[in-house]
Amino acid sequence: MSVILSVKNLNKVYKGDFKALNNINLEINKGEIFALLGPNGAGKTTLINIICGIVNPTNGEILVDGFDNIKDFRKTRSLIGLVPQELVGEAFETVWNTVNFSRGLFGKPADHAYVEKTIKQLSLWDKKDSKMMTLSGGMKRRVMIAKALSHEPKILFLDEPTAGVDVSLRQDMWKQVRALQESGVTIILTTHYIEEAEEMADRIGVINNGEIIVTENKIDLMKKLGSKQLILELYDPLNFIPSSLSKWTLELNSDKSQLTYTYDSIKENSIPDLLSAICSAGILFKDIHTKQSSLEDIFIKLVKKS
Amino acid sequence: MNLHSIKAIYNFEMARWWRTVGQSILSPVISTTLYFVVFGSAIGSRIAEIDGISYGSFIVPGLVMLAVLTESISNASFGIYFPKFTGSIYEVLSAPISYVEILLGYVGAAATKSIILGIMILTTASFFVPLQIQHPFVMLFFLVLTSLTFCLFGFIIGLWADGFEKLQIIPALIITPLTFLGGSFYTISMLPPFWQKVSLFNPVVYLISGFRWSFYEKSDVSLKLSLIMVSIFLLVCIILIRWIFKTGYRLKN
Numbered sequence: 001m002s003v004i005l006s007v008k009n010l011n012k013v014y015k016g017d018f019k020a021l022n023n024i025n026l027e028i029n030k031g032e033i034f035a036l037l038g039p040n041g042a043g044k045t046t047l048i049n050i051i052c053g054i055v056n057p058t059n060g061e062i063l064v065d066g067f068d069n070i071k072d073f074r075k076t077r078s079l080i081g082l083v084p085q086e087l088v089g090e091a092f093e094t095v096w097n098t099v100n101f102s103r104g105l106f107g108k109p110a111d112h113a114y115v116e117k118t119i120k121q122l123s124l125w126d127k128k129d130s131k132m133m134t135l136s137g138g139m140k141r142r143v144m145i146a147k148a149l150s151h152e153p154k155i156l157f158l159d160e161p162t163a164g165v166d167v168s169l170r171q172d173m174w175k176q177v178r179a180l181q182e183s184g185v186t187i188i189l190t191t192h193y194i195e196e197a198e199e200m201a202d203r204i205g206v207i208n209n210g211e212i213i214v215t216e217n218k219i220d221l222m223k224k225l226g227s228k229q230l231i232l233e234l235y236d237p238l239n240f241i242p243s244s245l246s247k248w249t250l251e252l253n254s255d256k257s258q259l260t261y262t263y264d265s266i267k268e269n270s271i272p273d274l275l276s277a278i279c280s281a282g283i284l285f286k287d288i289h290t291k292q293s294s295l296e297d298i299f300i301k302l303v304k305k306s
Numbered sequence: 307m308n309l310h311s312i313k314a315i316y317n318f319e320m321a322r323w324w325r326t327v328g329q330s331i332l333s334p335v336i337s338t339t340l341y342f343v344v345f346g347s348a349i350g351s352r353i354a355e356i357d358g359i360s361y362g363s364f365i366v367p368g369l370v371m372l373a374v375l376t377e378s379i380s381n382a383s384f385g386i387y388f389p390k391f392t393g394s395i396y397e398v399l400s401a402p403i404s405y406v407e408i409l410l411g412y413v414g415a416a417a418t419k420s421i422i423l424g425i426m427i428l429t430t431a432s433f434f435v436p437l438q439i440q441h442p443f444v445m446l447f448f449l450v451l452t453s454l455t456f457c458l459f460g461f462i463i464g465l466w467a468d469g470f471e472k473l474q475i476i477p478a479l480i481i482t483p484l485t486f487l488g489g490s491f492y493t494i495s496m497l498p499p500f501w502q503k504v505s506l507f508n509p510v511v512y513l514i515s516g517f518r519w520s521f522y523e524k525s526d527v528s529l530k531l532s533l534i535m536v537s538i539f540l541l542v543c544i545i546l547i548r549w550i551f552k553t554g555y556r557l558k559n
C-alpha cells in the first residue's frame with residue numbers, strides 16, 4: 001500500500017512551554033481506515049488541526065500525497081476533508097446552501113449533481129431546504145460530513161464522528177464510512193468509543209501526552225498486546241490448585257467454582273497438556289470457554305503504561 | 307487566484323445580508339431619513355446657508371459618510387467575527403485559499419454592501435433636499451475608497467474581538483463620536499480656532515471634506531490632503547492585516 005499522509009518529527013509547543021505534540025512520526029496508507037485513539041487532551045485534535053492547516057506547527061514536516069502541507073497548501077488542502085468534533089455552522093443557512101458553499105470554498109466549480117448525490121447518500125435529501133438550526137444533532141453531524149465531502153477529498157478526517165449519536169445512527173454512519181472507504185477515500189478517525197475503532201479500523205494509533213505510543217494493524221495489535229483466558233466451569237468447588245498444575249498460572253475464583261488460565265495467544269501452545277493435566281488431577285469441569293481481551297483493555301493498558 | 311473560493315465567500319456574505327435586509331438596509335435608510343426630516347426640513351429651514359449651500363443639502367455628504375462608515379465597520383467585523391464565534395472558521399482556515407483571497411471575499415462583500423447603502427441613502431436624500439453632485443466620479447471614488455478602508459478596519463476589529471462587547475466598543479466609543487465631530491453636520495471653520503486644530507487630528511474630517519467637495523466644490527481641507535489622509539489610513543489597515551495574517555494573530559494558534 002502506498003503512503004498518502006506522512007508526518008515527520010512534528011512538534012507543537014504552545015505558549016507557556018506546553019508541549020502538545022512531541023516528535024510525532026506517522027504514516028497513513030492510501031485507502032485505509034486509521035483510528036487514532038487517546039484520552040482527552042492527548043493531542044489528537046491538535047494533530048488533525050495541524051495537518052489540515054488550522055493550527056501552525058512549531059516544527060516538523062507533513063506530506064500529503066507527496067506535497068508539503070505548508071509550501072503546497074493549495075494542493076494538500078484540496079485533498080483533505082475535515083469533519084470537526086463540534087457541530088458548527090451557519091444556523092440560518094439551509095443544508096443545500098451550506099454544502100454548496102463548502103464546495104466553492106475549496107475551489108471547486110458548482111456541481112449540483114455531485115452535491116445532490118452526496119446529500120442523498122447521507123440521507124439528507126428531504127432536509128435539503130431546512131435551516132441548519134432546525135436539524136437534530138445526528139443530522140447536523142451528517143451535514144458536516146456532506147460539507148467535508150463536497151470537494152471530493154481523497155483523505156477524510158473524522159474527529160469524534162459519532163459523539164452524541166444514538167446507536168442505530170452510529171451503525172448507519174459506520175456503513176457510510178465503509179462505503180466511503182470502498183470508493184477510495186482514506187479515512188482517519190478519532191474516537192472515544194473503542195468499539196468503534198475495533199469495528200471500523202484497519203490500523204490503530206494510540207496517542208498520549210502528545211506522543212504516539214503505538215501504531216499497528218488492528219489484528220496484530222490485538223494479538224500482540226491482547227491476552228486470552230481459558231475458563232473452566234467446575235463440577236465441584238475446588239479448595240486448592242494441585243501442585244501438578246503449578247507449571248501453569250491458574251486462578252481460582254472466590255466461590256471456587258471457576259478455574260481461569262490467562263495466556264499469551266501467540267506464544268502459548270500447551271493448552272492440550274493443561275487440559276490433560278487437569279483431567280489427570282481428577283478435576284471435573286462441566287463447561288469450558290475462552291475470552292479475548294478487547295481493544296479497550298489494550299488501550300487502557302497502553303495509556304497506563306505510558 | 308482561487309476565484310471559486312472568493313466567489314463562495316462573497317456570495318455567502320451577500321446572501322446573509324439579503325436575509326437580514328430589514329436590519330442591514332432599511333434600518334440605516336430610515337435613520338438617515340429621520341436625520342433629513344429633523345435637521346434638513348424642521349431645524350434646517352431655520353439655519354442659515356453654509357458656504358452658499360442650504361443646510362439640508364450641506365449635511366447630505368456627512369450623513370452618507372456617517373452611514374457608510376458605521377455599516378462598513380459593522381458588516382466587515384461581523385462577517386469575520388461570526389464564523390470565529392460559531393467555530394465555522396475552521397472551514398475557511400482549512401480551505402485551499404490564501405489570506406488575500408479570504409480578504410477579497412469578506413471585505414469585498416462588506417464594501418459592496420456599504421456602497422449599495424451609500425447610493426440608497428443618496429437616492430433617499432434626493433427626495434428631501436435639492437441635490438447636486440458636481441464631480442460624480444470623484445464622489446464614487448471617495449465612496450469606494452472609504453467603504454474599502456473602513457471595511458478593512460472593520461475586518462481588523464472582527465479579528466481582534468473575542469466577544470460581542472469588543473465588537474461594538476470601537477464603533478460606539480471611537481468611530482461614532484469621530485464621525486459626529488468630523489463635520490457631518492457643520493464645517494469645522496464654524497469651530498473656535500483651537501477646536502479647528504484639534505479636528506485636524508480626526509481622520510473622518512478628511513473623508514467628509516473630500517466627499518463634500520465632490521458635491522459642492524466646498525471643503526474644510528483640500529481634496530489632495532483628503533486623498534492623502536484616506537490613503538494613509540488605508541495603508542495602515544493593509545499593513546495591520548498583513549501582520550495579522552502573517553502571525554495568525556487571533557486566527558491560528
